[in-house]
Amino acid sequence: MYEKYQLKNKANVYLVPQKDAQSVTVLVMYPVGSRYEPEKLAGVSHYIEHMMFKGTKSRKNTLILTREIDRLGAHYNAFTGKEYTGYYIKTDKKYSEISIDILSDMLFNSKFDPKEMEREKGPIVEEIRMYKDNPMMNIDNLFEDLIFAGCPLGRDIAGTEKHVMSYKRPEVLQFRDKYYDSSNMYIVVSGAVSEDTKKYLDKYFGAEKSKHPTCGRDKKFKPFCFGPEAKKDRIFVSKKETDQAQMMLGFQAFKYGDKRNVAASVMNNILGGSMSSRLFIQIRERRGLAYFVRSGAEQFRDAGYSYVRAGLEVKNINKAIAVMKKEMKKIMQKGASKRELADAKSNIRGGLTLSMEDSSTQANWYVGQALYIDKIKTPEQKLAEIDRVTNEDVMNVAKQIFKMNKMRVAIIGDVEAKDVEF
Secondary structure, three states: OOEEEEOOOOOEEEEEEOOOOOEEEEEEEEOOOHHHOOHHHOOHHHHHHHHOOOOEOOOOOHHHHHHHHHOOOOEEEEEEOOOOEEEEEEEEHHHHHHHHHHHHHHHHHEOOOHHHHHHHHHHHHHHHHHHHOOHHHHHHHHHHHHHOOOOHHHOOOOOOHHHHHHOOHHHHHHHHHHHOOHHHOEEEEEEOOOOOHHHHHHHHOOOOOOOOOOHHHOOOOOOOOOOOOOHHHOEEEEEOOOOOEEEEEEEEOOOOOOOHHHHHHHHHHHHHOOOOOHHHHHHHHOOOOEEEEEEEEEEOOOOEEEEEEEEEOHHHHHHHHHHHHHHHHHHHHHOOOHHHHHHHHHHHHHHHHHHOOOHHHHHHHHHHHHOOOOOOOOHHHHHHHHHOOOHHHHHHHHHHHOOHHHOEEEEEEOOOHHHOOO
């Protein structure tokens, strides 16, 4: 189980102890990401994330800060999504206090030195280029831009090179201060939670006063929108000379917290969630059309989508799409066999059980829900929901998702959109 409480400055705390754990993960999340940004500042949440590692008032620069973390043998990083930004340090349990000290120092006292801010624009531009040059890393960006065309939810998290180079320090700090308040902070400590953990959190995170106490209630963002439904507008091809094309196709699905996501997760597991799944067997093993193929889903506060991804030769694109559609229709019409249904549930259970041995996975599990919903479900409660899914549930959710006249297709490869049959 977990314990939830608030510090005096309204920071939200979640303690998730694990018996016999030797590591501790400290993870801090803010419910702000790229969809909260004005168009002029597209990518600024990601930029702010980078700047948190550039030195604080007491740890003057990047070298001093990162050397102090590196000497602990820690795993540490940060990440930005469309609806959140997170920072974490995972260490041996004996370094709990210093981990909490360092992370709070970064988040409360980073200097945002003007020279460092200009210098960091270069690495971020190179990061954007790295993703664009790697089709496996970039295909989901293109797909989300296609399915959510016309609204911030479809924008690249990092923004564009032009956006990054145009950031002005006062505007960046104003955006940071709007969302980076203690009242909008979610802190999770998982793993080797000790009797001193609360004391450390109060000492380092609780010492900072809330400057914007209404900040945590500001969840304003532009609502999602799905792109046009004309067939010509439901496909996007980034023409690129590659030996292997990357393809992602998908459909409108359900927002975070929708009860239908439980059945959808079982359905996706059967369809393309493992090496024994239908798509893997039919596309890779039976026909040799692709090396990898998988299905899954993404959820946001007000929208979601279900997808299938594959890496394959251009000449096999239409053959693969035909097989994917056939398997989708089969699962809509007949659902799954008893064995498939049982195997999917045990696969999900096994994967979740193994992953939960890691303190960082535990931290992400609890804070991920805390940002979106009022009542957090434990892994055991989630698995109980999975166990209750019936074949009828699988068929119904497949019928609600797989509307072929609304399918979107994104491809990176040496192919023309007019030649893709979907």
